[in-house]
Amino acid sequence: MQSANVSWQECLSVLSERIQPQSFKTWLKPTQLISDDGNFLEIAVPNRFVANWLENNYTEQIVQAVREVCGAPRKLKYCVSPSTPRPVPVQPPPPVPMDNYSRTLLNRRYTFDNFVVGDSNQFAHAAAVAVADAPGRNKFNPLYLYGGVGLGKTHLVQAIGNAVAGNGAGLNILYVTSEKFTNDFIRAIAEQKTADFANYYRSVDLLLIDDIQFLTGKEATQVQFFHTFNSLQQTGGQIVMTSDRPPHEIHGLEERLLSRFQCGLVADIQPPDFEMRLAILNKRLSAEGLKVSPEIAAMIADGIRSNVRELEGFLIGLSACSSLTRQEITAELVTQLLEKRASKKPKEISLEEIQKTVSEYLRVSPESLKSKNKTLEVVTARQIAMYIAKHHTGHSLKKIGEFFGNRDHSTVIHAITKIAESLSIDGNLKHRLDEILKRLTA
Numbered sequence: 180m181q182s183a184n185v186s187w188q189e190c191l192s193v194l195s196e197r198i199q200p201q202s203f204k205t206w207l208k209p210t211q212l213i214s215d216d217g218n219f220l221e222i223a224v225p226n227r228f229v230a231n232w233l234e235n236n237y238t239e240q241i242v243q244a245v246r247e248v249c250g251a252p253r254k255l256k257y258c259v260s261p262s263t264p265r266p267v268p269v270q271p272p273p274p275v276p277m278d279n280y281s282r283t284l285l286n287r288r289y290t291f292d293n294f295v296v297g298d299s300n301q302f303a304h305a306a307a308v309a310v311a312d313a314p315g316r317n318k319f320n321p322l323y324l325y326g327g328v329g330l331g332k333t334h335l336v337q338a339i340g341n342a343v344a345g346n347g348a349g350l351n352i353l354y355v356t357s358e359k360f361t362n363d364f365i366r367a368i369a370e371q372k373t374a375d376f377a378n379y380y381r382s383v384d385l386l387l388i389d390d391i392q393f394l395t396g397k398e399a400t401q402v403q404f405f406h407t408f409n410s411l412q413q414t415g416g417q418i419v420m421t422s423d424r425p426p427h428e429i430h431g432l433e434e435r436l437l438s439r440f441q442c443g444l445v446a447d448i449q450p451p452d453f454e455m456r457l458a459i460l461n462k463r464l465s466a467e468g469l470k471v472s473p474e475i476a477a478m479i480a481d482g483i484r485s486n487v488r489e490l491e492g493f494l495i496g497l498s499a500c501s502s503l504t505r506q507e508i509t510a511e512l513v514t515q516l517l518e519k520r521a522s523k524k525p526k527e528i529s530l531e532e533i534q535k536t537v538s539e540y541l542r543v544s545p546e547s548l549k550s551k552n553k554t555l556e557v558v559t560a561r562q563i564a565m566y567i568a569k570h571h572t573g574h575s576l577k578k579i580g581e582f583f584g585n586r587d588h589s590t591v592i593h594a595i596t597k598i599a600e601s602l603s604i605d606g607n608l609k610h611r612l613d614e615i616l617k618r619l620t621a
């Protein structure tokens with residue numbers, strides 16, 4: 180048996196010189212040595228994902244570093260321990276030469292370094308770093324990231340692009356929204372340049388395509404996208420997509436596209452919790468050179484819960500208000516602005532808004548909710564609308580029934596019970612309902 184105990188810190192410092200800084204920070208920095216019995220090293224990692232990633236990608240390098248540091252070999256064993264510290268941002272990456280950017284359409288503001296990682300986005304972040312590490316040469320192709328508005332999807336997808344642009348490999352990167360993809364395609368048709376269009380999109384090594392849900396219903400564009408997709412995958416190109424919902428909830432997308440979306444990795448981003456909002460806020464405050472007390476920062480993080488974009492919007496408003504009126508940022512000023520913001524929100528949701536939002540989200544026509552249409556899609560949408568009306572407006576069952584196509588109150592009760600029952604067993608339904616409510620109350 181070997182007696183020399185391994186200094187994990189020394190191993191890490193050896194590894195930090197051999198592994199890309201961003202990858203080191205994500206995969207190795209948050210590890211700790213638990214035990215060394217001379218045969219096995221037991222290493223604590225924050226989650227299974229990191230364990231698998233280390234096992235599949237870094238075993239050789241770690242074993243080698245351990246051998247160098249303690250002069251004897253060890254085998255590796257990982258143990259998931261959620262309290263293992265998360266990586267903290269290190270120094271910013273080196274600047275990217277300008278010409279790499281000419282075509283990418285990336286915004287340099289969005290980097291991994293200024294992306295705050297917490298429970299709600301840890302998985303998506305880790306997957307994004309993995310893709311940036313080895314675009315096209317990983318199991319996450321395509322990578323599909325989804326989550327509600329303002330939660331950092333665009334930031335993360337562009338951070339992948341910026342990291343790859345900065346790694347010196349000279350890959351061809353392209354960031355587009357699905358709207359731009361559609362418009363480019365339409366223009367190509369008009370100008371009879373569809374072959375150029377196809378070549379252009381198929382020549383990239385890393386295609387980042389944002390807000391894929393807007394391809395819904397655009398059939399010709401979907402066909403183009405499908406071919407682009409296949410061609411990129413055949414040539415080892417990497418695709419990263421974002422959407423406001425999981426693949427199976429994008430109605431009106433071709434089945435074959437949907438199944439392609441799901442053959443890589445699908446990762447979600449949830450709204451940030453209080454600690455994370457506070458961390459994001461503090462980061463922003465210091466970036467803007469704004470000073471507020473910890474109490475005030477906590478008030479803001481507590482007052483704005485919806486998403487990061489709103490949090491940022493509030494800060495901009497706050498800083499503008501304080502500089503215009505030459506007031507210091509005090510608890511009173513913050514309370515005032517928080518109240519002003521709250522009073523702008525509609526107090527009551529109307530039946531018309533429910534009809535509109537439900538039909539938009541579930542992609543049925545608004546009229547169908549009031550019609551005799553009995554297709555499964557419409558019936559489900561109507562039942563969801565009734566359920567929301569019952570729980571989020573003051574209207575009676577009778578009024579709700581009348582509004583949704585002159586139905587009697589027993590139909591409304593049936594709908595509400597049906598949805599309530601399904602909610603307890605159907606996670607997807609719950610997610611859809613949450614999304615609709617988010618939109619209604621946004």
Ligand code: ADP
Pocket residue numbers: 293294295296300326327328329330331332333334335459487488491
């Ligand atoms: P989405 O595309 O999901 O709607 P964005 O990526 O546009 O959201 O994010 C909205 C704003 O919030 C951006 O300015 C982004 O930089 C910021 N943001 C979102 N999540 C984070 C995070 N985890 N850390 C730092 N900034 C964030």
Ligand code: MG
Pocket residue numbers: 332333334389390
């Ligand atoms: Mg976005």
